[in-house]
Amino acid sequence: MRILCGAVVGMVLLMGAAGAMGSAQAIQSQQVPRSPTPPGLPPIDGGAGGSGEGLPPSVMARQAKARNDDRQKQLVADTNKLLQLATELKADVDKTNKDVLSVDVIKKADEIEKLAKSVKDRMKG
Numbered sequence: 001m002r003i004l005c006g007a008v009v010g011m012v013l014l015m016g017a018a019g020a021m022g023s024a025q026a027i028q029s030q031q032v033p034r035s036p037t038p039p040g041l042p043p044i045d046g047g048a049g050g051s052g053e054g055l056p057p058s059v060m061a062r063q064a065k066a067r068n069d070d071r072q073k074q075l076v077a078d079t080n081k082l083l084q085l086a087t088e089l090k091a092d093v094d095k096t097n098k099d100v101l102s103v104d105v106i107k108k109a110d111e112i113e114k115l116a117k118s119v120k121d122r123m124k125g
Contacts, residue, residue, distance in 0.1 A: 085115065
């Protein structure tokens with residue numbers, strides 16, 4: 001039961017954080033740091049350098065916006081999946097008694113924990 005309460009509280013916090021992240025993204029554009037291209041190899045993106053040098057600012061801004069949009073879509077999908085799993089977990093826990101805990105309930109709680117960590121890491125950037 002403690003796992004269920006923790007999962008539900010975690011989901012509520014994640015949902016609130018997802019909304020806050022959406023407004024923060026509108027305020028500040030975030031760029032993903034790039035590793036430099038190893039010597040002797042051409043850059044993957046076809047630019048002059050491995051860090052986006054030579055690309056017009058408008059292209060870099062569009063790429064950053066596309067990355068942020070993709071990240072936001074994935075966050076929404078993952079939080080919806082978290083909600084579904086937490087609802088299923090609650091239903092499964094309600095079916096059990098105080099002395100028996102199903103293996104499926106434990107597996108579902110582990111899945112929720114992994115997905116919540118993934119969402120948290122993705123929110124950090």
